[in-house]
Amino acid sequence: MIEAISTETTKFRHATVGRTGTALLGIGIALLAAVMPLAAQSGDPRMLDKLGEAGERSWDGLLSGAAQITGAGGLLGFGVVLGWMFGREFVDGTITGLFGLPVSRAQIAAAKLIVYLAWAVLVSALIVGALIVGGLALGLGLPPTDTAGGLARQFALGVMTALVALPVAWVATVGRSVLIGVVGAIGLVIAAQVATIGGAGGWFTVAAPALWALSEGDDVSGLQLALLAPLLILVVGVTLHAWRTLQLNR
Template structure:
């Protein structure tokens, strides 16, 4: 625990000075603002007609009320979150290779496993913060533009689902960390995230979404009763096992691979 705390403090020191940290925050504020803009357009068909393609996109919400708006936020955290959290993870792990500081942190009294675990904790904290920022911005924007149909029940349903989807998406960061470590950089890890996101779309189309880890958060975000989109117990098991494989695989890589 002592080693983990020390490693965590040093990871925090690195994060504090990083521009990427602030860029991700701006991005996670920007996305719900854009969604709010689309909602605003959808609420005013006269504007939608003038805006052409933007007006068409605004129809994604289905019903122009809080229920439709919040459901879209769940889909955002399942998709944009996957990319954003994947980017955060690939940067936290890959930067040591890009900055070539990896050699500095491998032969120390603090075990490598503590350093890797501290990185995962930083990733989790960072991603939770981004999820909270997205959530708060989304609610604020919704209130500012005056979306109709707010009820306590809709909000309670949304928040529990939002937390679950965010948590599941964060769990999918560990395989990204492994790819970043294995490939010694961030490019391959980002490519992996994008590939998984594309694959998730295809897998969901053929009805296997509940069994593909990267599709599971997205499956959660669609309305209940959608064909081929029913989460089963195995879905959670598959996602947890994937996460554990990523976590232990990353630790094993840091401990056992040749660091040339």
């Protein structure tokens, strides 16, 4: 298992998708959040209405913008990377070689998940660090003590967003394609938006983390967030099963 994790880590570290995903998520989210207050300086009432709190030149505004972007763009970004990790073996034709390895295919899939989750934690920490740098660049000064909770929520949001993207691993495996995995990620984003607009976001696990962060925990209960656990168990289980029973003749 350790060898499988090492191999998947090497694959990911040297892949363009891994480096690009790290930059776009780790730095891009903070950069977009920092641009929002600058866009609000135009004074356009329609722009100000769209930006809301995210247009404020303050730590609260910066964190609000980051949470909004992470909830949608972050979900898509994590999903695309996950779709590549599980779909590339089929696209590149390397899946046949995995059948001859002494490591089981289920262990290979588990190694992919472990590498993905470790990367997601690092990216979530990078987002927080980039937000602090962005706040300093905007002239907001060092984050006050009461902002620590907001930064912690942003880190937790990043990790939970990566977790709710996990169904993409199963979709890319069953579909045997990176592209189908990407379509699955887009589907998750659309479903989350529809659930939120319909007022059921708190009970829809994919949308709950973003609503929790944006409302500072007021609009999503602990029970609703806890529903993430059974989803993860189910998705990991079906993904490992799909790799364990994988056949080359279809």
